[in-house]
Amino acid sequence: MPDVGDTVTASLTVDPHDATTSAVLAVTSPSGAVTTPTTGTADGGKTWTATLTYTAAGLWRLSWTVTGTGASVQHEVVSVAPAPAVGVTGRVYATTTQLAEYLGAAPPLDSARLLLEASRMLERDFLVPAVYDTTDDGLPSDPVVASALAEAVCAQAEFWMEVGVENDISGPLQGVSIGSVQIQYGAGENRSGPSYYAPKMLRALRSLPGDRFRLVAWTV
Structure with a gap:
């Protein structure tokens, strides 16, 4: 091709x-x-x-x-085919260098796309109810928060590398709590669907200090 x-x-x-x-x-x-x-x-x-x-x-x-x-x-x-991408357009919370350091190995060739998609997921599903200091570009200005969000994005990219991005549609999250936030997708008897969030991504978000990163009460 x-x-x-x-x-x-x-x-x-x-x-x-x-x-x-x-x-x-x-x-x-x-x-x-x-x-x-x-x-x-x-x-x-x-x-x-x-x-x-x-x-x-x-x-x-x-x-x-x-x-x-x-x-x-x-x-x-x-x-x-498009020219192979080494960068992406959009707000991304981790670089391919950070992903390589997180993995302890060379990142896959589609790393830029995985990190962009993971960043979009992070923003859409977790950062909407979040309160934290940002730069003019909308990225976290606190290095502790920036590091945690980068870890979360890298964890999600690693998760997709293992199970495949296509499993993002295999089933919605069925309940998770992060601080005061409770997220529950699905309804009725549909309570056993697999999560499409990386467990290590959720742990990285739970590690954020409350005095620098605050989630307002939000239930889906």
Whole structure:
């Protein structure tokens, strides 16, 4: 699978072919824009090639139109991957360096995405009712709080590394208490679903000092 930025040579073999054979290529990008790179042949019309560069991630369609002998229309859909990410856009409570130190090993290649998703979970499910000092960027200014939140995010990333991010939808949390906060998802007989929070993430949050990080009463 090509990545964004890859320059490739597309090719088409035409059979039968002769001096009347001609082939043109139309390239449709994921946005719908169509380009027609220059095509050429070096063997009398049997093999046609064109050079193109994938400038965006997504599905690209390569459409060859052959006229003359061997006339036909052929399509190919190419899936292009985004460039590997080493950083993310959004508020993240731990860096890949902190994750590596937490794991005591090299972090996985998708660490940036895992930390971003874990940070979003932390904000959505735990920090809404929290009171603590922050920087202009919304990150904790107290190093003790920052360290605990980084540990919580790393713990969640480690949890997903073990069980798979897809298990995030295997079942909701069925009760947890952190200070004055009680969180209970599910209702009726549905009380046995597995938690999608890492146990070590919850322990890291429970370790936060009450004089620097306060959770207001909140029940879901």
